[in-house]
Amino acid sequence: MRKIIVSIIVFLAFFGSYMTIEASSGFGWGYKKNSDHQIPEVGKYQEMLEKFGAYYADFSGEKNIYLTFDNGYEQGYTADILNVLKKEDVPATFFVTGHYVKSEPELVKRMAEEGHIIGNHSYHHPDFSVMTMDAMKEELETLExxxxxxxxxxxxxxxxxxxxxxxxxxxxWSNDLGYIHVFWSIAFADWNVDKQKGWKYAYDQIMAQIHPGAIVLLHTVSSDNAESLQKLITELKKQGYSFKSLDDLVLKDKLPEGIYGF
Structure with a gap:
C-alpha cells in the first residue's frame, strides 16, 4: 500500500500538468495534431523557437525519427525499452529528473553506456517560468x-x-547556460499508469501522427509504450524511416549545405 501511495504522489508531481495550455507566467507546449503525416504547425511558438535555436522537429524533409523518453520515476519498463533499442540499434534521448537519477542510478548508467543521450529534465521538475535565472541554473546544474x-x-x-x-x-536563459531546448512534434496521453489501453493504442497513436523529421515524446512508465516499441520500430523501418539521435539533428543543422530545422 505504501508503494502505491508513493507512486501516486510522484505521478501527480511529475505528470499532472502536462496538458496545460497556459501555465503560470509561461506557455504550455502544444500544437494541433494532424493525420496527414506533416510536421504540425505551432503558431506563435515557431518564431520564439527560431530566435533561440530550439527544436521540435527536423525540417530537412528526410525520413528521420528522433525517439525521446521522459523519465520522472520508474514503473519497471525502462529495461525492456532499453533491450528493444539495443536489439534494433536505435538511439534515443532520455530526459531524466533528480528523483529518477537518485532512485535508478543503474538504469541511468546503462543508458549512457549503451550510447543513448541523457537530457536534462531538471532536478525537482519545477515551473521555470516563475523562477529566477539563478534558481533555474541550480536546477540544471544539480541534475547534471x-x-x-x-x-x-x-x-x-x-x-x-x-x-x-x-x-x-x-x-x-537556457541558451545562456549552454542548453538547447527540445520539444516534440508527436505525443499522446501515455503517462497515466492507471489508464493504459494496450500496445495497439500506443502503436496507432504514433502511426497516425508519424511524419518525416518527427521528435517523438514517450514516457517509460507506460506499459503500452514498452509493449509496442518493437512493433513500431520494425514497421517504421519497413516504411523507410531511419532513427537518429539529437546529436545527428543538431550537427546536421550546422552544416553549410543547407538549413535543417531551426
Whole structure:
C-alpha cells in the first residue's frame, strides 16, 4: 500500500500538468495534431523557437525519427525499452529528473553506456517560468552533477522543460547556460499508469501522427509504450524511416549545405 501511495504522489508531481495550455507566467507546449503525416504547425511558438535555436522537429524533409523518453520515476519498463533499442540499434534521448537519477542510478548508467543521450529534465521538475535565472541554473546544474556521478556522461546539453512550460525568458536563459531546448512534434496521453489501453493504442497513436523529421515524446512508465516499441520500430523501418539521435539533428543543422530545422 505504501508503494502505491508513493507512486501516486510522484505521478501527480511529475505528470499532472502536462496538458496545460497556459501555465503560470509561461506557455504550455502544444500544437494541433494532424493525420496527414506533416510536421504540425505551432503558431506563435515557431518564431520564439527560431530566435533561440530550439527544436521540435527536423525540417530537412528526410525520413528521420528522433525517439525521446521522459523519465520522472520508474514503473519497471525502462529495461525492456532499453533491450528493444539495443536489439534494433536505435538511439534515443532520455530526459531524466533528480528523483529518477537518485532512485535508478543503474538504469541511468546503462543508458549512457549503451550510447543513448541523457537530457536534462531538471532536478525537482519545477515551473521555470516563475523562477529566477539563478534558481533555474541550480536546477540544471544539480541534475547534471547527479548524472555525472552515476554515469560516463559528464555534460548535458539538451533540455526539456518540466511540464513543457516555457517562455521567451526561459528560452534565453537556457541558451545562456549552454542548453538547447527540445520539444516534440508527436505525443499522446501515455503517462497515466492507471489508464493504459494496450500496445495497439500506443502503436496507432504514433502511426497516425508519424511524419518525416518527427521528435517523438514517450514516457517509460507506460506499459503500452514498452509493449509496442518493437512493433513500431520494425514497421517504421519497413516504411523507410531511419532513427537518429539529437546529436545527428543538431550537427546536421550546422552544416553549410543547407538549413535543417531551426
Amino acid at each position: 552533477a547527479a548524472v555525472a556521478k552515476v554515469s560516463n556522461q559528464k555534460e548535458l546539453k539538451y533540455l526539456r522543460p518540466p511540464r513543457g512550460i516555457f517562455n521567451e525568458q526561459t528560452l534565453k
